[in-house]
Amino acid sequence: MSALTAGPAAHAQEARSHDAVVVAPPSPCPTRYAIEATLDPGAHAVDGTLRLHWVNESATPASDLWFHLYLNAFASDDTVFMRESRGQLRGVRSPGRGGIDIHSLRTSGGVDLLGGAQRALVRGDATQLRVPLPAPIAPGDALDLLVTFRARLPPVFARTGHARDFHMIAQWFPKLARHEPDGRWASFPYHGMGEFYADFATYDLTLRTPRGWVVGATGAKTSEISKGSLTERRFHADRVHDVAWVAWPHFVEHTLRHEGVTVRFLHPPGHEAVLPRHARIVREGLTRFGRAFGPYPYPTLTVVLPPRGAEGAAGMEYPTLIVSGGPWFDVPGVRTPFPEDVTAHELAHEWFYGLVASHEVQWPMLDEGLTQWATTRLLTDVFGAGRSAVALPGLTLDAFELQRLLALRGRPTPAPGQPAYAFDDETYGRSVYLRTALVLETTRRTFGAARFDRAIGHYARAQRFRHPTPADLFASFDGVFGAGFSARILEPALLRGETAEAHLVRLDSRADGPGKYVTEVLAERGGALALPLTIALRAASGRTRRIAWPPGAPRLRASFTASEPYTAAQLDPDRHNLLDGDALDGALSIQSRARTGLFARVLAALQLLVTAVGA
Amino acid sequence: MIRPRERLRGAASATFAVYLVQALLAIAPAWPLARAVERAVRGLPAGTSALAAPGGLWRMEALAALGSSGRVFLDVAFAALLLALALGPLLQMTWLAALLRRRPLRDALAQGARHYLPAFAITLALSPLLLLALLALVAGPALAGHLVDATPSDRSHDLAMLAGCTPALLLAGLWALWHDLARASLARGGHPLPALLRGAVACLQRDALGAYVLWLALGSGLGIAAQTLGGLLDTGGSLPSLAVLLLTQSLTLARTAVRGRWLAAALDRVR
Numbered sequence: 001m002s003a004l005t006a007g008p009a010a011h012a013q014e015a016r017s018h019d020a021v022v023v024a025p026p027s028p029c030p031t032r033y034a035i036e037a038t039l040d041p042g043a044h045a046v047d048g049t050l051r052l053h054w055v056n057e058s059a060t061p062a063s064d065l066w067f068h069l070y071l072n073a074f075a076s077d078d079t080v081f082m083r084e085s086r087g088q089l090r091g092v093r094s095p096g097r098g099g100i101d102i103h104s105l106r107t108s109g110g111v112d113l114l115g116g117a118q119r120a121l122v123r124g125d126a127t128q129l130r131v132p133l134p135a136p137i138a139p140g141d142a143l144d145l146l147v148t149f150r151a152r153l154p155p156v157f158a159r160t161g162h163a164r165d166f167h168m169i170a171q172w173f174p175k176l177a178r179h180e181p182d183g184r185w186a187s188f189p190y191h192g193m194g195e196f197y198a199d200f201a202t203y204d205l206t207l208r209t210p211r212g213w214v215v216g217a218t219g220a221k222t223s224e225i226s227k228g229s230l231t232e233r234r235f236h237a238d239r240v241h242d243v244a245w246v247a248w249p250h251f252v253e254h255t256l257r258h259e260g261v262t263v264r265f266l267h268p269p270g271h272e273a274v275l276p277r278h279a280r281i282v283r284e285g286l287t288r289f290g291r292a293f294g295p296y297p298y299p300t301l302t303v304v305l306p307p308r309g310a311e312g313a314a315g316m317e318y319p320t321l322i323v324s325g326g327p328w329f330d331v332p333g334v335r336t337p338f339p340e341d342v343t344a345h346e347l348a349h350e351w352f353y354g355l356v357a358s359h360e361v362q363w364p365m366l367d368e369g370l371t372q373w374a375t376t377r378l379l380t381d382v383f384g385a386g387r388s389a390v391a392l393p394g395l396t397l398d399a400f401e402l403q404r405l406l407a408l409r410g411r412p413t414p415a416p417g418q419p420a421y422a423f424d425d426e427t428y429g430r431s432v433y434l435r436t437a438l439v440l441e442t443t444r445r446t447f448g449a450a451r452f453d454r455a456i457g458h459y460a461r462a463q464r465f466r467h468p469t470p471a472d473l474f475a476s477f478d479g480v481f482g483a484g485f486s487a488r489i490l491e492p493a494l495l496r497g498e499t500a501e502a503h504l505v506r507l508d509s510r511a512d513g514p515g516k517y518v519t520e521v522l523a524e525r526g527g528a529l530a531l532p533l534t535i536a537l538r539a540a541s542g543r544t545r546r547i548a549w550p551p552g553a554p555r556l557r558a559s560f561t562a563s564e565p566y567t568a569a570q571l572d573p574d575r576h577n578l579l580d581g582d583a584l585d586g587a588l589s590i591q592s593r594a595r596t597g598l599f600a601r602v603l604a605a606l607q608l609l610v611t612a613v614g615a
Numbered sequence: 616m617i618r619p620r621e622r623l624r625g626a627a628s629a630t631f632a633v634y635l636v637q638a639l640l641a642i643a644p645a646w647p648l649a650r651a652v653e654r655a656v657r658g659l660p661a662g663t664s665a666l667a668a669p670g671g672l673w674r675m676e677a678l679a680a681l682g683s684s685g686r687v688f689l690d691v692a693f694a695a696l697l698l699a700l701a702l703g704p705l706l707q708m709t710w711l712a713a714l715l716r717r718r719p720l721r722d723a724l725a726q727g728a729r730h731y732l733p734a735f736a737i738t739l740a741l742s743p744l745l746l747l748a749l750l751a752l753v754a755g756p757a758l759a760g761h762l763v764d765a766t767p768s769d770r771s772h773d774l775a776m777l778a779g780c781t782p783a784l785l786l787a788g789l790w791a792l793w794h795d796l797a798r799a800s801l802a803r804g805g806h807p808l809p810a811l812l813r814g815a816v817a818c819l820q821r822d823a824l825g826a827y828v829l830w831l832a833l834g835s836g837l838g839i840a841a842q843t844l845g846g847l848l849d850t851g852g853s854l855p856s857l858a859v860l861l862l863t864q865s866l867t868l869a870r871t872a873v874r875g876r877w878l879a880a881a882l883d884r885v886r
Contacts, residue, residue, distance in 0.1 A: 250767030270770025308769045328770045386669035394846060398670035409679050504658075538660065568660035575672070584676045587658035597849035597859030598663045599649035604841045604863040606641035606692065611874070614637055614699040614706060 026239035026297050026465070030055035030142075031201040035173055038208040038230070039247055043152075044162040048173055050147040054137075057199075060183030061136035065143075067129040068198075070171035073190035074098035074154040074161075078124030081158070084192025084421060089158045092312050098154030098161060102174060105131065108144035127190040129174065147174050156312040159323075163310035170244035170318060171196070178359070178467065186359065193428050194361040194420020195353075198241040200465055205235040209247045216266045216302040217245035218320050237298070239465055240319035241357050246304050254279075259286045261296055267305040271328045274339055278303060278324065281340040284382050285347040289374065292453060293351045293460035301350070303343065315342050317349035335383055335391035341375065348374040356463045363470055364428075365416040365494060369436020370456075376400055376437055400441055400578055407434035408499065408581030415497030417470060431497075438578040439493040442500070445576040446531055447481060447489075455480040470494065492529055493579065500577050501526035502533060502549075503585035509565035519566040520559040521588075523549060529579060536573035537566040540591065546573075567591045617717075619879035623872065625717030626879075629710050632720060634871040636706060638864070640699050644692035651688070655680040664849075704734035704798075707878075711802035714879045726802075736807040737797045737814075741790055748786035755779035792827045793818050799878065800885035810885075817884045830877035834870045841866035 030053075037048040056062050073081035074097055087094045105114040111134055118130040137143050151172040154161040160170040177187035178197050186197055209215055211231045219237030226232075237243060251266040256279055263282055265275060282303060286296055302321040306313045314325030324346055326339030348371040352358075358366035376399045380388040388399035407413070413431035414422055416439070423431060444452035459468070459476035466472075474486035492498040502525045509519040521535060530551035537545045541564055549556045571586030580586070623630065652663065655677045659665045665673040681688075709727025712718060718726070759779030763772055797814030801807060817823060845863040849856070 248767075268767055268769050270768035307767060308772060328773070386671075390671075395674075396669050396671055397675065398672060401670060401672050402675060405675050405679050582676070582680075583672065584655060584658060584680055587660075589658050589660045591660075597845060597856040597863075598652060598666070599645060600856060600860035600863045601842065601845045601849060602649045603638070603641055603645040603860075604838075604845055604867055606645045606695070607637055607867050608838045608842075609692075609696060610637045610640045610699045611870070613696055614640070614703045 028238050029200050029202045030057060031176075031199060032204070033173075033175075033201055033243075034204045034206075035243070036206040036208075037169075037173075039167060039169070039210075039213075041165055041167065041210060041247075044167065045153065046151040046169055046172060048149050048151065050145075050149065050173055052145040052147065052176070053142060054145065054176065055142045056137045056139050056179070058179055058181050058183040059139055061138050062179070062183065063133055063136045064185075065131040065133065066177040066185035066187040067131065067174040068171075068177055068187065068190070068196075069100045069102070069127050069129055069174060070190045070196070071098050071100040071151055071153075071160070072126040074157065075126065076124065079127065080122055080125045080189040081127070081192050083124075085158075085425070086192075088425075089192075089312070090315075090425075092157060094154070094157045096155040096157075097152075098157075099126075099152050100172070100174070101150045101152070102129070103148040103150065105145065105147045105174075107134075108146065113145070122189045125189045128177075128187050130187075149174060156306075156310045159313060159316045161310075161312065163307065163313075165250075166246075166248040166307050166310045166313075168244075168246050168304075168306065168310065168313035168323065170313075170316070171242075172244070175242070186362075188361050191361055191421050193423050193425070194364050195367070196242065197357070197359045197361060197467075200239045200241050200357065203235075203237045203240060203243045205237075205243060205245070206232060207235065207245060207247075208232045210249070213247050213249045214251035214253060214266060215245060215247045216251075216264065216304055216321060218243040218302075218318055220298075220300045237320060240298075240354070242318055244318040244321055246306075246313075246321075246323070248307065250307070256283075258283045259290055259296065261286060261298070262300050264300065264302045265305070266302065268307040268328070271305055274326065274328055274330045277330060277339055278305070278343050281344050281378075281382070282347060285344055285378055288378055288381065289348060289351055292374075292457055294355070294457075294464055296350060297355070297464075301347075305339075315346065317346045317353055319354045320350070322346035322349070334393075335387050337389065340382075341379065344378050345371060345375040348378070351460055355465065356460055357465070357467050358463075358469070359467065361420045363417070364420045364432045365436040366468065366470065366473065368432050369416055369494075370440070372403075372433040373437035373440040376403065377441070400438070401575070403434045404438055404578045404581065406430060407438055408579070413497070415495055417495040435497070436494065439490065442493075442531070442576065442578045443477075443489060445574070445578075451480050488530065498529040499527035499581070500529040500531045500533075500579040501582070502571060502577070502580060503582070504535070504569055504571055504588045507537075507566075507569045507588040507590060509567060509590060511565075512561060515563050516561055517563070517565040518559060518561050520557070521547065521569050523556040523571060525554050527579065531577055531579070533572055533577060534574065536570045538568045538570075539564045539566045565590070619876055619883065622714045622717070622879035622882065623875050626710065626713035626723075626875065628720045629713030629723055630872055630875045631868075633706050633710050633875075634868050636702065637699065637871070638867070640695045640702075643695045644688055647691065648688045651681060651684060652677050667846075704738065705731050707798055708734050708802060710875065711799055711878055711882065714875065715802055715882055730801055733801055733807045733810075734798050737794065737801060737811060740807065740811055741794055741797070744786060744790045744793070748783050748790055751783035751786055752780060755782050788824060788828065789818065791831075792824055795827070795878065795881050796823070796885055799881040802882065803885060813885045817881075820884060823884065826880065827877065830873060830880075834873040834877075837866050837870040837873060841870070 032053040034051040035048055037046050039046055073079045106112050113131050116132050119126045121128050156163045160168050175198055177185045178199050180186055205217055207215055208230045211226050211229055215233055217235045218240060219235035221233055222236050223234045252269050254265040254275060256263050290296055298320045300320055304323045313323050316323045324343040352370040353367040360367050379399055385398050386396045389397040389402045407430045413427040416431045416436040455477045459473050463472055474490055477486050477490060505522040505524055507521050509517055512518045532551045533549040535547045547558045567590040569588045656663055656665055656673055705727050708730035709723045712726035713723035756776035756779035759775040760772060763775040766772055793814050796817040797811045800810035800813040841863045845859055849859045
């Protein structure tokens, strides 16, 4: 039984098996960001003051600081982001400019650090800022800085920006790069593919907007005061690695409580009909993800549905705040990917990104891939496998099977375990998202759901509030499946892109005396991934027989004698192997069913077209 | 006065001929496409019935297996549609001639051939109206959307854009009605220009558009029924394929007859 589907008893049993992994609640971090920000809606800009208390938690003295200035990715066509993405993301072209201006950067003692700072560390790109320090900061020591800045938001593009009076304010402040335990700064330019990476910290936000505007932000709101034409709200968040906020005067707000979390929906007017679908999947996700990966630890979650024209902000995750999307209407009884899929995906990111904070540029499969698997698993458990992607009258589609075809048919893709910049727009989705999800689901189906759920649950719990690498994921699996499991299965599939293609070559069943038939089946592997497989044979009477195909054998030749001929063979009849792009070559039939009415139906459909343009 | 029903009965052979020609045009892409899908799933014991399996596994696999050859079927279908477009005036004028005077099919065909070019001229003459409808399909929703641009409600905006399609739909309906009535008038004799004028006058009759929409809806209903019933009976496996073919073609023939019934009525509207 899946941890995502497990009942209370199974959950209790599973919880006992993870007694060794204590899931800690978020606690204050040594490093603290206090940001005061005022939105200028006319200029689509944010004026901010950042008070940063930074503690060197590494083992070596720090002689400099590295900041991310992500908004500068939109400053010109020459930035790394624009060059790599060719000025578009998810099919939307960059419609305008944005950037961030640092006005001052001083220590608490008033020493100016901006003068010696290096801006363009990569040609044409100012998304990183290196700040040499007057004196090294020893391990355990702290540094207090005061930074004033102005964030100029672009027209909505690549997760951030404005659309008329809607403002999605993300990647908007000078944020320290992740400081690794060995003292290195994991800084990088804002790439066209891949996202972010930062240390956990405590954040206090003071946000000022015009009075009457609705604001959603990372963290829990602690106060709200209106003064003159402005409203000032304060938000607090412990142990998060980013903060984002959204402001729009027309948001409609709905709130629900589930699993101890206050979930706040901010949506445009008119989306009321579809809201229950978002709410249902959020409830299901909080419960099932919580059981599988450890409970959602924060008191609030904000779900934002951006308005028309701001679609570039949709489909993005921030700690305790997700931006979904989709239409305003709901057709009862019809299951379409929108709105549940996006909401479920961004919610799953609260675990595989928000809590398990892997390097999203270096190892995007650890956030996007695991999230895609968790999302598809959730949709499968909630809606049933057959309806997990689409359920229209006369058409149902299985999400994992659909993803298998999208990922494995057509242009080959690099292995998912590559840095984000190794991919283009198309292969990134097919490999990092889909192939990773297929590898995980194939592992789960082939080697046992219960053990798989223990392994991934262990990874999610053990790496909570940490910054894991693939080695940590593999260690969790080896801990459950045994030493060498990852080297045999996960590493070839994820790091080298191996598949488990296999097909049936021949099926033969012939008489061998009165009432005796010899059946022979021959199968071959095309992929290098050694999965155990099964072949099901069926006789005309309906009797079935199964043959196990061990993982080490590249070919299988099996024969047996029975009292009747076996006329059909099906490789992997239980659909465990999702790493084979062609399932049709795994089916052979000596006596295929007589021709059906397909021609009649195709003909009738085409006659409709012909008469429409004819007489 | 001959009633439309009697006209239709008298032109049964022409009606059947129209159905037959259209069926032949559809067979050209339908046969190879159906065969290709059947070949793709031939390894499955359930054959094409597996295409209806929940989750759509074999449907997706078959589609992926068609791959680039799917383009060939699209090309054949497009060619069939072009041919249907080219043959359209001949078929319709032959049909109208048979409906008008209950002539033998050969005579009606000769009459249809004589009216081929004038019928095309009517189509050309009315094409600006069709272009206007297409323009309205683009401009109407855009204009409606612009008028409510300030609303923060996506629902209000989208509903306004949907309402903005109404002029385009009315223009398209008017074009189709006028087109049929003008060709009906042409079948009664004369030149395209007077036929267009008589058609325009007939369009203004109180119930003209309503009657046209009624017959159109009835024919569309039969087409949808053919698809739905054919799908249910085929995938349910309760009928042999020949029976499914007979059922769907019976409904398609009935749809052709409904169209003939409207054309027979159109002849009386331009008397």
